[in-house]
Amino acid sequence: MKIVKIKEKPVPIKSDIRNAYIDFSKMTASVIAIITDVFKNGERVIGYGFHSNGRYAPSGLLHERFIPRLLQADPTEILNDDGSNFDPHRIWDILMTGEKPGGHGERSVAVGTIDMAVWDAVAKIEEKPLYQLLADRYRNGEVDEKVFVYAAGGYYSPNKDLSKLQEEMQRYLDQGYSVVKMKIGGDFLEEDLRRIEAVLDVVPDGQSLAVDANGRFDLETAITYAEKLEPYNLFWYEEAGDPLDFELQANLPNIIKTQWQQEKTSFLCKMHATL
Amino acid sequence: MKIVKIKEKPVPIKSDIRNAYIDFSKMTASVIAIITDVFKNGERVIGYGFHSNGRYAPSGLLHERFIPRLLQADPTEILNDDGSNFDPHRIWDILMTGEKPGGHGERSVAVGTIDMAVWDAVAKIEEKPLYQLLADRYRNGEVDEKVFVYAAGGYYSPNKDLSKLQEEMQRYLDQGYSVVKMKIGGDFLEEDLRRIEAVLDVVPDGQSLAVDANGRFDLETAITYAEKLEPYNLFWYEEAGDPLDFELQANLPNIIKTQWQQEKTSFLCKMHATL
Numbered sequence: 001m002k003i004v005k006i007k008e009k010p011v012p013i014k015s016d017i018r019n020a021y022i023d024f025s026k027m028t029a030s031v032i033a034i035i036t037d038v039f040k041n042g043e044r045v046i047g048y049g050f051h052s053n054g055r056y057a058p059s060g061l062l063h064e065r066f067i068p069r070l071l072q073a074d075p076t077e078i079l080n081d082d083g084s085n086f087d088p089h090r091i092w093d094i095l096m097t098g099e100k101p102g103g104h105g106e107r108s109v110a111v112g113t114i115d116m117a118v119w120d121a122v123a124k125i126e127e128k129p130l131y132q133l134l135a136d137r138y139r140n141g142e143v144d145e146k147v148f149v150y151a152a153g154g155y156y157s158p159n160k161d162l163s164k165l166q167e168e169m170q171r172y173l174d175q176g177y178s179v180v181k182m183k184i185g186g187d188f189l190e191e192d193l194r195r196i197e198a199v200l201d202v203v204p205d206g207q208s209l210a211v212d213a214n215g216r217f218d219l220e221t222a223i224t225y226a227e228k229l230e231p232y233n234l235f236w237y238e239e240a241g242d243p244l245d246f247e248l249q250a251n252l253p254n255i256i257k258t259q260w261q262q263e264k265t266s267f268l269c270k271m272h273a274t275l
Numbered sequence: 276m277k278i279v280k281i282k283e284k285p286v287p288i289k290s291d292i293r294n295a296y297i298d299f300s301k302m303t304a305s306v307i308a309i310i311t312d313v314f315k316n317g318e319r320v321i322g323y324g325f326h327s328n329g330r331y332a333p334s335g336l337l338h339e340r341f342i343p344r345l346l347q348a349d350p351t352e353i354l355n356d357d358g359s360n361f362d363p364h365r366i367w368d369i370l371m372t373g374e375k376p377g378g379h380g381e382r383s384v385a386v387g388t389i390d391m392a393v394w395d396a397v398a399k400i401e402e403k404p405l406y407q408l409l410a411d412r413y414r415n416g417e418v419d420e421k422v423f424v425y426a427a428g429g430y431y432s433p434n435k436d437l438s439k440l441q442e443e444m445q446r447y448l449d450q451g452y453s454v455v456k457m458k459i460g461g462d463f464l465e466e467d468l469r470r471i472e473a474v475l476d477v478v479p480d481g482q483s484l485a486v487d488a489n490g491r492f493d494l495e496t497a498i499t500y501a502e503k504l505e506p507y508n509l510f511w512y513e514e515a516g517d518p519l520d521f522e523l524q525a526n527l528p529n530i531i532k533t534q535w536q537q538e539k540t541s542f543l544c545k546m547h548a549t550l
Contacts, residue, residue, distance in 0.1 A: 010339075022373045054375050060335005061381060064285075098297045100329050101490040102518030103380030106336060215376040243377030 001083060002075040005035040006067045006114075010057030017155035020185030020216035022054070024155075030057040030110070034117040036086075038125055047121025049113045058110040066095050066110050085125050088118045150210065150235075151175070154182020154199065162198040169202045179208055179235055184225065185216035193228060206233035215239045219248045223255060276358065277350040280310040281342045281389075285332030292430035295460030295491035297329070299430075305332040305385070309392040311361075313400055322396025324388045333385040341370050341385050360400050363393045425485065425510075426450070429457020429474065437473040444477045454483055454510055459500070460491035468503060481508035490514045494523045498530060 010028045017024050034047040070078070073094045080087040095111050123130035135143045151172035154165060165182070172180045182199055184192045196211065203209050211234060217225060222240035229237055241248035285303045292299050309322040326332075345353070348369045355362040370386045398405035410418045426447035429440060440457070447455045457474055459467045471486065478484050486509060492500060497515035504512055516523035 022375055026373060055378070056340060058335070060333070060337075060339055062335075064335055065331060098301060100297055103330070103383070104519065105378030105380035105382050107380050108378070244379065 001079060001086070002037050003034055003071065003078070003086075004037050006071060006117075007033045007035065008059060008062050008067065010059045013053055015157075017157045018186060019155060019183045019212070019214040021214045024053065026056075027053055028057040029053060030059055030062060030113050032062070032113050032117045034114070034121050036121055036125075038121075040124060040127060045121055045124045047117040047119070047124065049115070049117030049120065051109050051113045051116075055106060055109050058106040058113075061106055061110040062114070065098075066114055069094055069097060070114065086118060086122050088115060088122060091115075091118050148179075149177070150179035150181055151177040152181045152212070154180065154195075156183060156186045162195065165195060166198050166202045169199050173203065179210060181210040181212055181238070183214065184211045185213035189225065189228060192225075196229075196232060196234075200232060207235050210235040210238060212238040213240050215242045217241050217248075218245075219251060222248065222252055276354060276361070277312050278309055278346065278353070278361075279312050281346060281392075282308040282310065283334060283337050283342065285334045288328055290432075292432045293461060294430060294458045294487070294489040296489045299328065301331075302328055303332040304328060305334060305337060305388050307337070307388050307392045309389070309396050311396055311400075313396075315399060315402060320396055320399045322392040322394070322399065324390070324392030324395065326384050326388045326391075330381060330384050333381040333388075336381055336385040337389070341389055344369055344372060345389065361393060361397050363390060363397060366390075366393050423454075424452070425454035425456055426452040427456045427487070429455065429470075431458060431461045437470065440470060441473050441477045444474050448478065454485060456485040456487055456513070458489065459486045460488035464500065464503060467500075471504070471507060471509075475507065482510050485510040485513060487513040488515050490517045492516050492523075493520075494526060497523065497527055 009031050011031055013024070013027050013029050015024050015027070029051055032049040034049075036045045036047070038045040070091060073091075076083070078086055078091050078094065080090075092111070092115060095114060099107065119130055123133045126133055128136070131143060132141075135141050153168055153172065169180050169182070180199070180203060182195065184196070186192075187195070196209070199209055200206065209232075211229065213222070213225065217240050219241065225240070226237060240252060243249070284306050286306055288299070288302050288304050290299050290302070304326055307324040309324075311320045311322070313320040345366060348366075351358070353361055353366050353369065355365075367386070367390060370389060374382065394405055398408045401408055403411070406418060407416075410416050428443055428447065444455050444457070455474070455478060457470065459471070461467075462470070471484070474484055475481065484507075486504065488497070488500065492515050494516065500515070501512060515527060518524070
């Protein structure tokens with residue numbers, strides 16, 4: 001059992017949307033196919049992987065380091081003990097060989113995309129859906145019959161007025177989503193509050209709406225937004241500050257916790273939980 | 276005034292050395308040349324940049340994102356107000372356009388290498404050494420006549436016994452270095468202590484030797500090493516734990532500070548300062 005070939009292709013996923021930090025005018029994503037020498041029901045097993053938007057296709061890293069490392073590994077080193085399938089954990093260790101700690105960025109996207117394709121191949125070789133395989137291995141076979149999902153949208157884009165934002169959110173509700181998410185922090189606070197109130201006119205209540213600042217705020221702005229958002233009783237307030245703004249990350253939960261201990265509202269407690 | 280072309284080349288800097296985390300058998304680094312249309316004394320101004328070892332040449336990222344972004348920028352946007360030189364800060368902002376916050380890894384290497392080449396070009400256009408240009412801009416022209424440097428070596432490599440380690444350190448002393456650094460954490464504690472003691476037999480005293488664990492240790496091991504290293508009164512103890520092991524990073528200074536407050540030694544205080 002071996003990997004015959006690994007293909008990677010960067011695909012454009014550009015659009016005119018933007019969040020508080022970046023626009024998506026040149027956005028790309030990698031699609032990976034891990035082609036194995038295993039056949040099931042007359043079909044060759046190929047594992048597929050792709051990654052989320054926002055960090056661009058790490059094609060260079062994949063072709064310079066991670067794909068060659070995997071293809072050059074001793075074939076027996078990437079299999080499980082009885083040789084009946086690929087071992088994603090051993091493959092992960094091979095991918096990360098020679099990698100310094102810290103500074104995960106594009107690297108984690110590259111390795112994660114290969115990892116997704118590996119798990120896809122592993123599940124196909126066991127002829128099970130991946131959710132069932134994961135449940136069998138790590139959860140005594142117990143599968144969740146339902147999972148929570150939400151519609152992440154509400155981006156800024158040119159000529160998108162409040163009515164278009166409302167139409168977008170209505171579409172998500174029509175598709176069956178019970179929670180929608182919208183971007184904040186890409187406009188003035190007052191305009192963001194108008195946008196939030198417009199969406200709240202469409203969704204059942206604040207618990208149907210989450211907001212995402214994509215790391216845009218400094219501590220003061222993060223708190224100002226929190227105070228203004230509080231009365232809406234929103235579902236969550238995501239990524240208030242830069243993940244590498246350690247001072248903000250250290251202080252914001254404490255400030256919020258203090259406010260929560262003063263029993264201000266449960267919203268700030270929830271905000272704390274999502275940081 | 277404009278950038279005519281940007282060249283990048285990954286160059287192998289492979290060797291058989293290793294630190295506590297990675298070996299350098301496939302190590303590469305990017306070399307960048309920013310070719311301008313400026314001529315000084317009959318020579319075209321070209322800014323050069325390269326990066327430190329340990330994270331591989333980010334060639335893909337450079338050619339996929341950062342070099343095109345800079346070349347596609349409006350030429351007037353990359354100049355200072357009077358158009359007399361390139362503006363490294365404006366260029367930095369252009370390079371980071373469309374980049375999500377957080378997850379700096381290869382990205383910071385790529386941008387930093389371009390940044391180095393930009394500053395080199397800027398200094399050449401002002402016909403000053405870069406240290407003088409930086410002093411003029413940010414330090415009222417005051418230049419340090421001396422800077423502290425140390426020799427970072429003492430890697431692990433095959434068949435490198437204690438006498439070879441000692442010879443290496445002696446070479447650094449002969450070259451005029453007053454402080455040398457060696458790797459730790461790539462072998463058992465007892466062996467590392469033997470290696471340290473071998474080097475201490477060569478250098479004047481503990482204050483001439485720094486050690487670097489390259490992020491290898493968990494909290495318990497980091498503290499065990501600290502306790503064993505303390506009597507040597509070393510110059511510093513570098514990168515004890517993984518930079519993304521936030522629990523270790525949060526706890527280690529507190530533990531050390533507590534010990535320091537109990538007036539154990541100044542060494543642990545210094546260790547605190549270098550974390």
